[in-house]
Amino acid sequence: MPQLLPSKEQTLFKSLVKFYEGKQYKKGIKAAEQILRKHPSHGDTQAMKALILNSQGQGEEAFELCKLALKNDMRSHITWHVYGLLWRSVKNYEEAIKAYKFALRMEPNSLNILRDLALLQCQIRDYDGYIESRRKMMQERPQLRQNWTALAIAYHLAGNYAEAENILKTYEETLKQTPAKSDLEHSEATLYKNTIIAESGDTERALKHLEEVVRTSLDRTSALELKAQYLLKLGRYEEAEKSYRVLLDRNNEYRAYYDGLEQALGLSRSNDADIEKLKDLYESYAKKSERNDAPRRIPLEFLSGDAFKTAVDEYLRRMLNKGVPSTFPNIKSLYQDAGKKAVIEKLVLGYAADKITNGSTRGEANGDVSKRFEQSVLYFLAQHYNYSQSRDLAKATKYIDQLIELDPKSVDYHQTKARIYKHAGNAQKAAATIEHARELDERDRYINTKCAKYQLRNNENEKALNTMSKFTRNETVGGPLGDLHDMQCMWYLLEDGEAYLRQQDLGHALKRFTAIADIFDVWHEDQFDFHSFSLRKGQIRAYIDMVRWEDHLRDHPFFTRAAIQAVEIYLRLADDPGMSKPGQVDLDKLEPAERKKAEKKAKKEKEKAEKVEADRKAAAAAKATAKADDGETKKEDADPTGEKLLQTTEPLEAALRFLRPMLELSPKNVEAQNVGFEVYLRRKKYLLALRCLEAARQVDAEDPTLHEQSVRFRQTISKLSESLPTHVAQVIKESFTAPAADADLKAYNESFLKKHPSSASHLQAAYKVRYLLDKGTQSQNEADLNKALDLPDATVQQALAGFGLLDEWKSEQKVKDDYRAKAASRWSEAVVFTQ
CATH class of the missing domain: 1.25.40.10 (Tetratricopeptide repeat domain)
Structure with missing residues (x-):
């Protein structure tokens, strides 16, 4: 009691x-x-x-x-x-x-x-x-x-x-x-009940129930959308058509309604007989208002030939005459079709050459219209030649320079020029150009954010933080960086971490990637309050969506991008534990005089570090009462540089925090499977390593990293000092067949090499395997790696990866210099090859 x-x-x-x-x-x-x-x-x-x-x-x-x-x-x-x-x-x-x-x-x-x-x-x-x-x-x-x-x-x-x-x-x-x-609570509960019936698979009964409650529902749009979906699923196309037309009358810019209407009318884009009907359908909605964009833009996807040329010509002239800056982003998805890309390019080049009508559909020569249209055309062409599907950076630069000459104070034009420099590989000029764009409008948060991003891409961490501080609450604990953490500004933390990683500052990089993982943990914990809050407010359908979203939270691209790089850092720490203590010298290998000198230096550094730590603790004590806006006391970061994270004695165990969510929730991510293999191979978890290999094979059987890892796995299994348990060996024997147990690995690698003669990534993987199998092939590999720079589709990133291989092979400096010089001659703007 x-x-x-x-x-x-x-x-x-x-x-x-x-x-x-x-x-x-x-x-x-x-x-x-x-x-x-x-x-x-x-x-x-x-x-x-x-x-x-x-x-x-x-x-x-x-x-x-x-x-x-x-x-x-x-x-x-x-x-x-x-x-x-x-x-x-x-x-x-x-x-x-x-x-x-x-x-x-x-x-x-x-x-x-x-x-x-x-x-x-x-x-x-x-x-x-x-x-x-x-x-x-x-x-x-x-x-x-x-x-x-x-x-x-x-x-x-x-x-x-x-x-x-x-x-x-x-x-x-x-x-x-x-x-x-x-x-409201009753209205939401009835719609919630309706979604339960529908999810159970009884669409007919869900529709019947919906018709009983639709008139009293406060969420009229959701009810109408559900009704249209049910009718379409049940094959009641005439009624579905009416429902989608009602929805389009409410919102004639929503793409999903047009897609539903097409299905209700039984019109197929792959059927030539239906194309004319589709065209008439969208024309009828376009005529309802001059401001409607969707019914004018969507037909460009299914029209072809002369019909496409006429429609896209009318669309482009209309948008460019208005001076709509988003014209190119709105149609660039059409570039997947090479024929349509060529038509668009020819049309816009024609507008640029035509100085009489100035692109006006009525042949007008109004001065303001003429100037606006001319600038819109040049801006479109600059973006067109900067886009990956139609890239010609020299032409893009020419057009953007003309625009800047016409309007030197345009933020958009300078931002586009910065983007051109970025694609050329010149991060320095890109950062400087967008900094100038930011100075043209210092009240614009968007361009300020873009400027910070470009500065991070140029490895200017402090400068980027200073740029971000113009729109942060700098009096909070931790200053601008602390505020960015509080606001969960993940893009900044991610770019900041990647910048530190490029500079080989593994502590700061790991600190930022861990901060990303912490934010996702916070998001997971934040759902706790909504288990009761959503019931009190009666928002049940939104709550169910949230719970299901939380179940797949860590398949978000920001998490996978940070996690992959964090795992790679831990792999480096596992392979070279000395990296966690940069600058530490092995005293046992030194001469007595040098050892004494090193010990004296180490003692001074230790005393200096202790003083810095004491100052930090004093500062932390002074800030112990610092509070955030919500009144909560904020603690000083005890490891701002990530040094303690680097000093982990179990890096492979630490990597699992990032790896396991990726493998569970992003099984289709080949990079996640690649790093998973590396972790499990080092942990001697051979079945788990094999599972990563096979998962990667299911996604992309020709992935270059998969090829290299498969050969290494076969080598590892065949050279084990101790026999594997019988059941493990049996599973590997049955599941791992590429390369086969009795395969000639050199011949297997040469076959892969011949299969991908025009892909730099695949060739690099094959050269890496060739070196792995026979160190005597180093000279041949270096020469072949140099030749791979001549491939027409080779990229700056692939060239950098090749340079990394030369470091891995410990190639002579002359070989590296020749490789760097050749890469610099091809990508003349890429500063990474000139530094």
């Missing part, structure tokens, strides 16, 4: 609880100490004091005090509940759930404990437990709609659509009167 307090202290204990709930922590501590003076072993009071200490940032003391409270009163549901709350605060949800379950043994019907338990069960996707907790809450408070809806959500997320629908239906039957039309 819980320890009982006298009446006076019991009243004080109730006040203590209120002080905690009202965040009046000082008063709460004072009340707790007042009770504990008379009853020093009262578990509930100790637990509440621990909860307040934890809220004040004293986590260790809180845990110690709560454990003492449990020792003094093991049968109190309050102490176990508080213990669970403490574990929850440190994100250890499994331990928190255990504590909550102990608390429920003491107080089976406590709604507070049940609620906290349910939220955690949903957070860790324990849907069976979530169903049970929500059922108990519903039985305790059946009059609350939230409890019924939450139970339906639990069944829905668990995949039990029938029971989820039944729960919602049962609640509706208990209503004595129909809710008002303005009841």
